Amino acid sequence: MPLRTKDLLGIEDLSLDQIQLILETAESFREISTRPIKKVPTLRGKTVINLFFEASTRTRTSFEIAAKRLSADAVNISPSTSSVLKGETLFDTAKNLEAMAPDVIVIRHSSAGAPHQLARVCSASIVNAGDGAHEHPTQALLDAFTILEHKKKLRGLKVAIIGDIAHSRVARSNCWLLGKMGAQVTVCGPPTLLPLEFEKTIRLCQPASMSPSEGRVCGSLKVTHEMDEALQGADVVMMLRIQLERQREAFFPSIREYFRYYGLSARRLKGAKPDAIIMHPGPINRGVEIDSEVADGPYSVILDQVTSGVAVRMAILFLLAGTKESEVEQRT
Amino acid sequence: MNVREKAQIMTAPEIERTLVRLAHEIVERNNGTKNLALIGIRRRGVPLAERLARSIREFEKVQVPVGYLDINLYRDDLSTVATQPVIQSTEIHFPLNDTNVVLIDDVLYTGRTVRAAMDALLDYGRPRSIQLCALIDRGHRELPIQANYVGKYVQTTENEIIEVKLPEIDQQECVLLVEKVQ
Numbered sequence: 001m002p003l004r005t006k007d008l009l010g011i012e013d014l015s016l017d018q019i020q021l022i023l024e025t026a027e028s029f030r031e032i033s034t035r036p037i038k039k040v041p042t043l044r045g046k047t048v049i050n051l052f053f054e055a056s057t058r059t060r061t062s063f064e065i066a067a068k069r070l071s072a073d074a075v076n077i078s079p080s081t082s083s084v085l086k087g088e089t090l091f092d093t094a095k096n097l098e099a100m101a102p103d104v105i106v107i108r109h110s111s112a113g114a115p116h117q118l119a120r121v122c123s124a125s126i127v128n129a130g131d132g133a134h135e136h137p138t139q140a141l142l143d144a145f146t147i148l149e150h151k152k153k154l155r156g157l158k159v160a161i162i163g164d165i166a167h168s169r170v171a172r173s174n175c176w177l178l179g180k181m182g183a184q185v186t187v188c189g190p191p192t193l194l195p196l197e198f199e200k201t202i203r204l205c206q207p208a209s210m211s212p213s214e215g216r217v218c219g220s221l222k223v224t225h226e227m228d229e230a231l232q233g234a235d236v237v238m239m240l241r242i243q244l245e246r247q248r249e250a251f252f253p254s255i256r257e258y259f260r261y262y263g264l265s266a267r268r269l270k271g272a273k274p275d276a277i278i279m280h281p282g283p284i285n286r287g288v289e290i291d292s293e294v295a296d297g298p299y300s301v302i303l304d305q306v307t308s309g310v311a312v313r314m315a316i317l318f319l320l321a322g323t324k325e326s327e328v329e330q331r332t
Numbered sequence: 333m334n335v336r337e338k339a340q341i342m343t344a345p346e347i348e349r350t351l352v353r354l355a356h357e358i359v360e361r362n363n364g365t366k367n368l369a370l371i372g373i374r375r376r377g378v379p380l381a382e383r384l385a386r387s388i389r390e391f392e393k394v395q396v397p398v399g400y401l402d403i404n405l406y407r408d409d410l411s412t413v414a415t416q417p418v419i420q421s422t423e424i425h426f427p428l429n430d431t432n433v434v435l436i437d438d439v440l441y442t443g444r445t446v447r448a449a450m451d452a453l454l455d456y457g458r459p460r461s462i463q464l465c466a467l468i469d470r471g472h473r474e475l476p477i478q479a480n481y482v483g484k485y486v487q488t489t490e491n492e493i494i495e496v497k498l499p500e501i502d503q504q505e506c507v508l509l510v511e512k513v514q
Contacts, residue, residue, distance in 0.1 A: 002415065002416045003416075024418075025418075028402065028419040028420055030421075031421050031422055031423075032405075035455060035456060035457075036456070036457070037455045039455070040405040040406065040452075040455070041451070042405040042406070070405075111487070156446050162485060198508045226422065229505060266450065318419070321471070322410055322411075322416055
């Protein structure tokens with residue numbers, strides 16, 4: 001079964017079938033990372049370029065490990081050591097990389113839409129590893145994969161996403177993905193970091209473009225500025241990183257005040273379901289958006305998310321670079 | 333692709349009788365069930381491996397370990413097949429080191445599946461031996477591979493297909509010889 005897309009640019013354009021194919025394939029890849037020899041020869045001879053214009057440990061390492069466990073060759077490029085410093089444009093960098101015939105280019109860029117630009121000019125598959133405040137599709141997929149691992153389903157699940165929603169590509173990708181999978185999502189943050197009209201930017205059900213079967217599983221999206229309201233009865237609590245570098249822009253008066261209103265402490269968590277799982281895309285700021293007691297607590301699945309990331313990214317690389325069009329024959 | 337049924341090669345009772353014989357052959361050749369493990373190649377090798385293990389349990393009163401192997405990640409034609417295979421999980425929940433592994437598959441044809449299965453197995457450990465059991469051997473090998481246990485040899489042309497149908501997957505049980513028609 002093919003994914004039927006050259007690139008993975010965002011969750012918004014993915015159908016429910018495509019999402020489920022990625023998650024099911026990832027489920028089969030999970031076991032590879034538990035073997036004594038953590039490698040299969042599937043993508044032997046394929047080249048994956050990691051082109052990261054923004055800092056990253058988890059995502060870049062995760063893509064690199066995923067590529068290597070599939071026997072693909074992974075090459076990492078960061079702007080501080082590349083010709084980007086000499087003023088080369090994104091377009092020229094891409095055309096030059098393309099000339100070396102990679103099969104997949106994984107890109108993270110501070111500008112929304114950069115991967116889409118690349119996808120138009122490159123014949124290699126482009127994977128969006130985060131573009132500005134727009135989307136971070138592989139993070140949302142690994143979040144869904146982690147939730148499924150612990151809760152077995154997404155439909156009807158209450159998910160609270162709390163923090164800097166306005167600047168978060170993780171929140172946007174998750175709203176689309178969890179919504180398509182039928183979860184009831186509540187986003188929560190201070191008014192300066194969560195515009196009131198936010199839900200209008202995430203249109204979940206578009207009957208014109210989606211099949212009726214997809215319409216039926218559409219979840220809901222709610223916006224609130226009260227953390228206790230978001231936590232009430234939640235099965236999943238997803239905390240977002242407060243980008244401390246934005247503190248200068250004065251979105252909130254002080255870190256202490258932010259933690260008091262929007263930080264996750266054990267006391268606060270009592271409003272959620274007793275078995276609610278705690279998620280965070282990382283890197284976490286202890287004592288800013290999440291207390292160490294909660295981050296390291298028994299219901300924290302933050303490190304499971306990192307483990308899931310490798311399986312999900314292996315699935316994506318396999319589905320994008322695994323096969324070519326040709327004849328099929330009986331092989332027994 | 334359209335196919336036309338040409339002949340029924342085995343009925344359900346014949347398959348059952350053949351599996352009982354294969355189970356005895358496997359135990360005989362390995363001098364018992366010590367260090368013996370059966371590994372079914374997905375998909376139809378899986379129910380066959382389970383039935384062989386059940387049969388061995390009945391006459392030896394021993395449960396031999398059974399594992400399941402998905403070989404799609406090890407195929408040599410991944411970059412040429414039109415339809416991407418659905419990847420299923422491999423489940424081998426016992427150490428392979430020093431075991432005598434019997435790979436189980438429904439049809440032995442080009443030998444490429446078995447090559448992939450052996451590569452996959454060796455990533456899990458170092459078995460003392462790998463043996464091969466196929467319900468049907470239809471010839472046309474493209475690699476130097478031979479089965480240790482064969483249910484039935486069937487002469488075929490390249491244009492024909494052997495269809496093994498098992499109740500666990502196909503809701504019926506028989507082996508058919510069908511022909512591709514243009």
